[in-house]
Amino acid sequence: MKEIIGRIEEKKILEQTLKSNEAQLLAVYGRRRVGKTYLIRESYRKHIIFEFSGVHNATLKDQLSNFRNTLAELMRLPIPPAIPSGWTEAFQMLKNYAEPLLNANKGIIFLDEFPWLSSAKSGFLPAFEFFWNSWGTKQNNLIFVICGSAASWMIQKVVNNKGGLHNRITKKIRLLPFTLAETAEYLKYNHVNLDHYQIVQLYMALGGIPQYLKEILPGQSAAQNIDRICFTKDGALQNEFNNLYQSLFAEADKHIAIVRALSAKHAGLTRKEIIKTCGLSTGGTASLLLEELTESGFISAYLPFEKNSRDSIYKLSDEYSRFYLKFIDSNRASGAGTWLKLSAAPAWRSWSGTAFESVCLKHTKEIKAALGIAGVYTEESVWRYVPGNDQPGAQIDLLFDRQDFCISICEMKFSNSTFTIDKAYATELQRKQDVFRNKTKTSKTIFMVMISTFGTTDNSYKTSLIQNDIKVEALFK
Structure with missing residues (x-):
């Protein structure tokens, strides 16, 4: 079996299902390319008795x-049987094939890209509900894995199903991208x-x-790899952006509009600001779009300090989308050497600062450990104050409101050497701290934290x- 990098908690869940003496229905979801299929295949390789994947936009007959x-093919039939008339008949065929195998040993049935099978008027989901409730739940040796990249669909239609699958999911895994530590381990594994x-x-x-x-090659710098992958004619990610969103969302143009709007606003936007900027309706449409993007891992909602979820600030959290919209989408230049030139320009230096902040926001667990407050209850927040005509504003992209009556305000700076605080920046930091204390009226001790390369x-x-x-x-630990 190939090595599975990271995924410690996920592997524990998969091991637990193997040890169970009851039927298991496992839902695995997460954005495309994040490694869901690989995780299931490598973890369950010895036990998979049937694996099938839906095809995007394929007809029901196909x-x-x-x-x-x-x-x-699995049954080694010289002449294939007739194409089933529908999913009810298809699942009956699967039952007839799997039942003898499950009588003797633990077996795994793996349906990948589950949402793509449930096209309009296909009858797939009701047929699956009947199949699972009438037969699957009785098979103590069965682990049925359903997997999908359309994370919001998986949440709404499977995990939170109000019909035949209500409370039927025994385990669920939301697979997230690698952390920095896992990324380093994965790259090392690939030499x-x-x-x-x-x-x-x-x-x-x-x-x-x-x-x-996986596209990163040994012996090349980060800049060389990015140049080859994103800017050359056959680069793997040059045209990934539209393919990615179109494969996940039926109305991808609306999702892309939100992503573009957030890409242009590093400080993030509230729900009302997104609706206004993108010209969306104020009803359930906007909420659904935001939920789908959030569950799929493209955007994240951050709770402002001492505010509730209605005041959440949304930020673009998908690194590739941010990079694409800044440097690939509107860039006329392409070909080898393009990124080596762009990465030396002022636009890169400005962009790298906001990109680094986003990376830090994904590693708050590691930051807390570095601060020595891993065991202290904290609430992570953002904060911003929009000033009047004669008042200074302030923005804080990460703060830890701590139970030990302290607040840690984090400043994040990306540079190619040690970062130096000059007089102008020192004045800005002091003003930010003063505005925060004045406007929030907090009596807690404030600590300023500098996170830099x-x-x-x-x-x-x-x-x-x-x-x-x-x-x-410290972010790699």
Whole structure:
């Protein structure tokens, strides 16, 4: 069996299902390319008795034909049976095939891209509900895995199903992209030896998506790899953006409009601001679009300090989407060497700062550990104050409101050397802290935290303002 990098908690869940003496219905979901299929195949390789994947936008007849052919091949039938008339008959064929195998041993049935099988008027979901409730639940040796990249569909139609599958899911896994530590481990496994600074650059452009990271070649710098993957004629990710969204969402143009709007606003947008910017209706449409993008991992909702969920600020959290919209989508230049030029321009230096902040927001667990507050109850928040005509504003992209009556305000800076706080930036930091205290009326102790690639230069400004100095290596632990 190939090695499975990371996925510690997910592997525990899969091992638990194997040890169960009852039928298991496992739902696995997460955005495309994140490694769902690989995880299931490699974890259950010895036990899979049937594996089938839906095809995007295929007709019902084609899906049923593919299903029939897969079964016929497994059963080594010289002449395939007739194509089933519908999914009820198809599942009866699966039952007849699987039942003798399950009588003797533990067996896994794996349906991949489950949402693609449930096309309009296909009758797939009702047929599956009947199949599972009438037969599957009685098979103590059966683990049935349903997997899908359309995460919101999986949540609504399967996990939170109000019909025949209500409360039938025994285990669920939402598979997220690799962390920085997992990314480093994965690259090392593929004989790619890069330091933390280089890996962070890759992460800011590609994210922790295993399928993207598979394209990284040994012996090339982060810039060389990004150049080849994203800007050359045959680069794997040059045209990934539209394919990615079109394969996941029926009305992908609306989802892309939201992603574009958030890409242009680093500080994020509220629901009302998104509706206004994208020209959406104020009813359930906007809520559904935001839920689908959130569940699929493209955007994230952040709770403002001392506010409730209605005031959530949405930010673009998919690294590749942010990178594509900034440097690939509107860039006329392409071909080898394009990124090597772009990455030396001022636009990259400005963009890298916001991209690094997004990476830090995904590693708050590691930041808390570096601060020594891993065991302290904290609430993570963002905060912003929009000023009047004569008042200064302020924005905080990450703060920890701690149970020990302290608040840690985090500043995140990406640079190619140690970061130096000069007089102007020191004034900005002090003003931000003063505005925050004044507007929130907090009486808690405020600690300023600097998170940077190589640490912060010791000088009088750092000594007077910064209580905690965290280097990027802490995010890899």
